[in-house]
Amino acid sequence: MTTMVSDFEAxxxxxxxxxxxxxxxxxxxxxVILGLEVHAQxxxxxxxxxxxxxxxxxxxxxxxxxxxxxxxxxxxxxxxxCVEQAIRTGLGLKAKINLRxxxxxxxxxxxxxxxxxxISQYKHPxxxxxxxxxxxxxxxxxxxxxxxxxxxxxxxxxLHDQHPAMSFVDLNRSGVALMEIVSKPDMRSxxxxxxxxxxxxxxxxxxxxxxxxxxxxxxRADVNVSVxxxxxxxxxxxxxxxxxxxxxxxxxxxxxxxxxxxxxxxGGKIDQETRLFDPKTGETRxxxxxxxxHDYRYFPDPDLLPLEFTQDWVDEIAASLPELPDxxxxxxxxxxxxxxxxxxxxxxxxxxxxxxxxxxxxxxxKLAANWVTGELxxxxxxxxxxxxxxxxxxxxxxxxxxxxxxGTISGRIAKQVFDSMYKTxxxxxxxxxxxxxxxxTDFGEIEAAIDAVIAANPDKVExxxxxPQLAGWFVGQVMKSTSGKANPRVxxxxxxxxxxxxxxx
Amino acid sequence: xxxxxxLTLAAARDALKKKEITSSELTGAYLKEMADAGALNAYVTTxxxxxxxxxxxxxxxxxxxxxxxxxxxxxxxxDLFCTKDVPTSAGSHILEGFVPPYExxxxxxxxxxxxxxLGKLNNDEFAMGxxxxxxxxxxxxxxxxRKGSDARLVPGGxxxxxxxxxxxxxxxxxxATDTGGSIRQPAAFTGTVGLKPTYGRCSxxxxxxxxxxxxxxxxxxxxxxxxxxxxxxxxxxxxxxxxSVDRPVxxxxxxxxxxxxxLSVGIPKEYRVEGMPKEIDDLWTRGIEWLKAAGATVKxxxxxxxxxxxxxxxxxxxxxxxxxxxxxxxxxxxxxxxxRDITDMYEKTRAEGFGAEVRRRVLMGTYVLSAGYYxxxxxxxxxxxxxxxxxxxxxxSEVDVLLTPTAPSAAFAIGEKSNDPLSMYLNDVFTVTVxxxxxxxxxxxxxxxxxxxxxxxxxxxxxxxEETLLRAAYAIEQAAGFTAEPEVWWRA
Numbered sequence: 001m002t003t004m005v006s007d008f009e010a011x012x013x014x015x016x017x018x019x020x021x022x023x024x025x026x027x028x029x030x031x032v033i034l035g036l037e038v039h040a041q042x043x044x045x046x047x048x049x050x051x052x053x054x055x056x057x058x059x060x061x062x063x064x065x066x067x068x069x070x071x072x073x074x075x076x077x078x079x080x081x082c083v084e085q086a087i088r089t090g091l092g093l094k095a096k097i098n099l100r101x102x103x104x105x106x107x108x109x110x111x112x113x114x115x116x117x118x119i120s121q122y123k124h125p126x127x128x129x130x131x132x133x134x135x136x137x138x139x140x141x142x143x144x145x146x147x148x149x150x151x152x153x154x155x156x157x158x159l160h161d162q163h164p165a166m167s168f169v170d171l172n173r174s175g176v177a178l179m180e181i182v183s184k185p186d187m188r189s190x191x192x193x194x195x196x197x198x199x200x201x202x203x204x205x206x207x208x209x210x211x212x213x214x215x216x217x218x219x220r221a222d223v224n225v226s227v228x229x230x231x232x233x234x235x236x237x238x239x240x241x242x243x244x245x246x247x248x249x250x251x252x253x254x255x256x257x258x259x260x261x262x263x264x265x266x267g268g269k270i271d272q273e274t275r276l277f278d279p280k281t282g283e284t285r286x287x288x289x290x291x292x293x294h295d296y297r298y299f300p301d302p303d304l305l306p307l308e309f310t311q312d313w314v315d316e317i318a319a320s321l322p323e324l325p326d327x328x329x330x331x332x333x334x335x336x337x338x339x340x341x342x343x344x345x346x347x348x349x350x351x352x353x354x355x356x357x358x359x360x361x362x363x364x365x366k367l368a369a370n371w372v373t374g375e376l377x378x379x380x381x382x383x384x385x386x387x388x389x390x391x392x393x394x395x396x397x398x399x400x401x402x403x404x405x406x407g408t409i410s411g412r413i414a415k416q417v418f419d420s421m422y423k424t425x426x427x428x429x430x431x432x433x434x435x436x437x438x439x440x441t442d443f444g445e446i447e448a449a450i451d452a453v454i455a456a457n458p459d460k461v462e463x464x465x466x467x468p469q470l471a472g473w474f475v476g477q478v479m480k481s482t483s484g485k486a487n488p489r490v491x492x493x494x495x496x497x498x499x500x501x502x503x504x505x
Numbered sequence: 506x507x508x509x510x511x512l513t514l515a516a517a518r519d520a521l522k523k524k525e526i527t528s529s530e531l532t533g534a535y536l537k538e539m540a541d542a543g544a545l546n547a548y549v550t551t552x553x554x555x556x557x558x559x560x561x562x563x564x565x566x567x568x569x570x571x572x573x574x575x576x577x578x579x580x581x582x583x584d585l586f587c588t589k590d591v592p593t594s595a596g597s598h599i600l601e602g603f604v605p606p607y608e609x610x611x612x613x614x615x616x617x618x619x620x621x622x623l624g625k626l627n628n629d630e631f632a633m634g635x636x637x638x639x640x641x642x643x644x645x646x647x648x649x650x651r652k653g654s655d656a657r658l659v660p661g662g663x664x665x666x667x668x669x670x671x672x673x674x675x676x677x678x679x680x681a682t683d684t685g686g687s688i689r690q691p692a693a694f695t696g697t698v699g700l701k702p703t704y705g706r707c708s709x710x711x712x713x714x715x716x717x718x719x720x721x722x723x724x725x726x727x728x729x730x731x732x733x734x735x736x737x738x739x740x741x742x743x744x745x746x747x748x749s750v751d752r753p754v755x756x757x758x759x760x761x762x763x764x765x766x767x768l769s770v771g772i773p774k775e776y777r778v779e780g781m782p783k784e785i786d787d788l789w790t791r792g793i794e795w796l797k798a799a800g801a802t803v804k805x806x807x808x809x810x811x812x813x814x815x816x817x818x819x820x821x822x823x824x825x826x827x828x829x830x831x832x833x834x835x836x837x838x839x840x841x842x843x844x845r846d847i848t849d850m851y852e853k854t855r856a857e858g859f860g861a862e863v864r865r866r867v868l869m870g871t872y873v874l875s876a877g878y879y880x881x882x883x884x885x886x887x888x889x890x891x892x893x894x895x896x897x898x899x900x901x902s903e904v905d906v907l908l909t910p911t912a913p914s915a916a917f918a919i920g921e922k923s924n925d926p927l928s929m930y931l932n933d934v935f936t937v938t939v940x941x942x943x944x945x946x947x948x949x950x951x952x953x954x955x956x957x958x959x960x961x962x963x964x965x966x967x968x969x970x971e972e973t974l975l976r977a978a979y980a981i982e983q984a985a986g987f988t989a990e991p992e993v994w995w996r997a
């Protein structure tokens with residue numbers, strides 16, 4: 001919903017265009033300017049202005065109070081917890097919290113909008129300017145300004161597919177609290193827009209203020225797209241409504257940018273309009289033009305007093321905030337010596353970072369990071385498991401790393417043990433024990449194996465004396481004959497002695 | 506008319522407590538009066554069975570020496586208050602068939618205190634009107650007639666059913682609502698007492714909204730004491746209305762006896778409007794003398810922004826109503842006129858469901874909120890509203906209460922002004938300021954016009970100082986000694 005009240009151009013962050021972000025057209029390079037309006041459903045038991053439940057998936061029209069159905073004489077009463085959640089989110093976005101804000105009515109007719117108006121915040125939102133740091137793939141960070149965050153009611157749901165001639169309305173969602181989070185037009189590529197939604201979602205999940213579930217509609221984005229020649233003034237923008245997955249956001253932007261460039265290069269002009277993205281065709285199409293745009297006739301809702309609260313309350317909420325993703329990332333880097341990339345991967349979900357920290361505690365952090373981001377996340381992705389569903393607990397993975405560190409098993413065997421842990425959920429020690437995977441460090445046993453290989457390959461022995469690099473072949477043979485269990489350090493030592501090589505060669 | 510209905514609410518209450526009468530008898534007497542008063546068209550719904558049932562329960566309590574402040578008292582309820590399982594129309598076709606599954610807070614408070622519901626009272630459609638002629642259920646007829654004339658007069662509006670029913674003794678008291686004068690002007694037109702409390706004193710929950718920032722419920726009663734008693738039950742904080750105020754409800758009746766010695770009364774000079782009938786002006790002067798005689802000091806005060814009040818009101822109220830009435834779309838309850846698509850259904854439903862006055866105000870309200878007009882109209886009106894409130898605040902640094910006429914004329918004939926909205930709107934000239942500033946105001950019958958029609962004086966008090974207001978009103982009432990009653994012509 002277009003509520004960008006500050007002057008668009010003036011609010012933009014100055015950015016030098018990057019070669020990689022530009023789109024090549026027939027007439028030259030184009031820069032894409034992107035701003036996002038994200039609607040995030042507030043995590044709360046009750047609706048914004050009524051006590052009805054907000055549970056997803058309930059029977060149609062089973063969570064509708066008289067207020068939600070806009071019965072005559074019904075009045076909204078603000079849900080304090082939703083306000084707290086908005087403040088918490090504002091703090092998480094390092095934004096200005098407005099101690100006084102105003103609820104307005106946005107007037108329009110639609111069957112799933114029972115009051116004939118949506119209670120929203122127009123001129124005086126609860127949260128002002130803030131920012132979000134995007135972690136890009138190339139370890140680059142981009143700072144995107146947040147223009148504002150305001151609270152508003154969700155509408156109900158119109159069902160057009162239940163009857164050949166009639167539409168039905170489900171009001172369960174009517175009145176559920178939403179936070180509309182409006183970015184500044186600071187993004188320059190589909191990847192940045194995707195990273196923005198991703199990061200915003202991560203922050204909301206850390207804060208526990210929105211579950212970020214895009215399939216259930218808890219998080220939806222309106223994308224404002226315009227294009228311009230590098231250095232030129234801003235172009236006319238189009239708003240793509242209600243895009244409901246991060247992948248679609250990328251596709252919608254790419255299609256829309258190319259559509260606009262094509263029109264401009266053919267000498268046409270862009271009409272300011274609202275468009276819809278069709279995931280089936282991968283295209284955007286016009287929904288309504290500027291001329292058809294509603295006059296929402298915003299005015300302060302006379303049923304509600306201005307929303308006022310104290311700085312003390314804000315401070316209290318601030319004190320209860322969890323560690324935020326950016327802080328966690330910085331700490332993982334400084335405390336565990338992780339690379340920015342590993343740290344970024346880990347902070348994507350709070351539970352992943354927690355898992356890592358549990359594994360890394362008192363152990364080699366780099367080894368822990370490799371096992372968590374490599375083996376564990378790899379397996380989770382492969383199996384479609386979330387971190388919460390992991391069959392391998394952080395304690396078990398830690399024990400596995402301990403077995404490697406104390407020489408009980410080799411790294412190679414450890415991978416085999418891990419696979420078994422993932423399948424069975426058993427402790428690594430038990431698996432190693434039962435499957436006899438302990439590393440062989442018994443000199444006698446290894447020496448016997450080496451002697452056998454040397455005896456069987458006298459020619460190789462001769463060659464190795466000339467070309468010491470061939471010693472690796474002997475190591476491989478020994479490992480093979482011991483099913484990989486021989487301690488490679490011991491194998492190297494004995495081999496060097498037997499072949500008359502220096503052991504550190 | 507039976508003797509039982511001659512008792513005031515206070516007298517009936519005392520007689521009930523003393524078991525001299527029963528609520529069933531009293532309720533029966535009123536139901537009979539109501540049945541015979543069809544010509545007044547005051548009630549749109551009679552709830553005889555419910556009334557008798559409630560009276561019986563009250564009698565059982567009274568018999569045991571129990572019961573609330575209004576135990577067994579039969580009341581009429583303006584049809585703007587949602588009443589559980591009893592049709593509620595707001596005087597509009599668009600709410601046809603609507604039966605609320607909930608009870609408004611104000612009426613629930615009355616039932617909590619033992620009152621008995623006689624039925625629902627007619628009103629201007631969605632409380633928009635000053636004559637009760639905009640009701641879908643037809644005009645209410647004023648029990649009063651001009652001397653030597655049988656012309657049917659309006660009872661005022663929008664609470665015309667309430668004022669007519671109280672004046673004709675068809676109930677012991679009535680609930681009403683006041684957005685721009687809808688309690689006080691009908692009271693003045695019918696020789697009754699109408700009290701509009703401070704905004705926030707009574708809960709608006711369950712009252713069909715007209716203009717949310719102005720609407721306030723209050724009583725229309727036979728005398729000041731009855732109004733005080735009724736307000737005591739109606740008022741109170743309600744968590745379901747965040748604009749209702751959490752402060753204790755005083756014993757309003759107890760305030761009456763305190764006298765007004767030393768009270769400072771202001772006379773706003775801007776209310777001496779051009780073309781005001783002499784008899785209204787004379788009445789006002791008499792009121793000043795009465796208050797002086799009772800020990801008050803009187804001084805002229807200035808409310809300089811008064812002349813902007815009416816235009817301000819007719820921007821703010823329609824703006825809010827245009828939005829408040831958007832919910833009547835034919836989708837969930839009330840009237841639905843089918844159309845070929847959803848827009849057609851909306852248009853047909855609202856065109857047929859709303860009367861001309863309501864449509865006019867929705868259009869005006871939509872206009873003043875539209876892009877490009879908002880600043881010039883709505884925003885400016887809000888600024889003027891602040892100035893009007895400031896005028897009053899300054900006046901109250903000098904005086905305790907203000908005295909003005911309630912309306913610029915006595916009751917007029919049905920049809921006389923219905924084609925002239927501007928002249929109709931002028932009826933509110935002395936009352937709208939009070940709503941815009943959120944203050945309490947009361948109309949007290951103070952005399953008769955040359956044509957034998959009742960005239961009212963208005964007192965305006967400080968925010969939440971209904972006690973002082975009632976004390977001053979009681980002094981006027983005592984001095985005026987208004988005992989005239991309409992001749993009973995309507996009985997079937």
